[in-house]
Amino acid sequence: MWDELDPRSLDSRERDPSDPRGHEPLDPRDVFAHGLDLPRGLERERVHAQDHDYDLRGSEVRTLATIGAFRVVPLSDLHDERGRSADLWHGDLDRLRTAGLIRVVAPLDRDERTPIVTLTERGRELLDSHRTREHEPAQAFYAGPQRTRELTHDAHLYRAYLRSAERLRADGARIQRIVLDYELKRDYQRFLQERNRDRSDSDGRPDRTREEIQDWAHEHDLPMGEDGVQFPDVRIEYELPDGRREAEDVEVTTPHYRGAHAAAKARAGFTRYRAGGGRVGGRTGRGGGRSSDVRLAEEFLE
Secondary structure (H helix, E strand, O other): OOOOOOHHHOOHHHOOOOOOOOOOOOOOOOHHHOOEOOOOOOOOEEEEEOOEEEEEOHHHHHHHHHHHHHOOEEHHHOEOOOOOEOEOOEHHHHHHHHOOOEEEEEEOOOOOOOEEEEEOHHHHHHHHOOEOOOOOOOOOOOOOOOOHHHHHHHOOHHHHHHHHHHHHHHOOOEEEEEEEHHHHHHHHHHHHHHHHOOOOOOOOOOOOOHHHHHHHHHHOOOOEEOOEEOOOOEEEEEEOOOOOEEEEEEEEEOOOOOHHHHHHHHHHOOEEEEOOOOEEEOOOOOOOOOOOOOOOOOOOOO
C-alpha cells in the first residue's frame, strides 16, 4: 500500500545504508503512521478492519495515528492533506467522524470552544490491526481520554511535542515514537507488584525497597524525588545521525501547578512548557545533565 515515490514512506531501516536519505528526519506530524500497513498516498484505498471496510488516504491515516498516539488532540492543532486547518464538517475529519473512527470529547474550554477529538475503539482497532511486525519500537495508540478532569492539560501535549520535535529535527534527529506518562506509570506499577502476582496471601502492597526503586528509575532514566519516581507527561524517543538513541522528557505546566508538586516537577529536569507560555528549560538526551535555564522560549499556546 505504501507509495514508493514518497520518500516518507520508507523506514530508515529499509533503506540502503549508502542512501543519503537514510537518516532523513521525518516531519514530526508523519512519525506516528510509520510501522502501519495502511495507505500513505493521495489516492484512497480500501482497508478492512473488524468487519468494516474504509476508504482511506494517507492524510487521514496520519491524522488517526496522531490522535491515537496522544489520546486527545484539539481540532485546531490538526490539518488536512493540503495543510489547512482541519474541519469536523468537511474533508478528512468529516470522513473519519462519519466513518465512526473518531469522536469529539469536549470543547477545550468555555471561552475558545475548540473541540477535542479522540479515537473511537474502532479507530484504535484499525491502527492496531495493521501494524508491521518489523517496525520497532512500536507506537502505542489509545481511544478515549484517560482522565476527564485533566482533559485540558492533556490536550496541550501534542503542541508541546511539536515544539520539541521540530527543534530535535533541526538538529538532525529522527523521531521514533512518543511514550505517554500512562505507559511509564503502568510499567512502574508492574514492577512494584511483580512479587505479588499469583500470591493468595498478598495484601496488594508493594514490598520494593527504596534502593530497588532507585535502580528501576535509573534503568528507565527517570529522576527520583523525595516523593518517589518523577514521570514526564510525554517522552520523545529519537535517533541521532550517528545511530545513538536518546529521549527527551516533556512536561506541560499549567496555572494549577503549585506548591510541592510544582517544585518536584521543576527539580526533575524535564523540558517544560507553560500552557499559555513557552519553554521553561530542561534537558535533552538520556543521561544528560539537568538544566536550570528558566528563559522563556517561543509562545506555543494562544
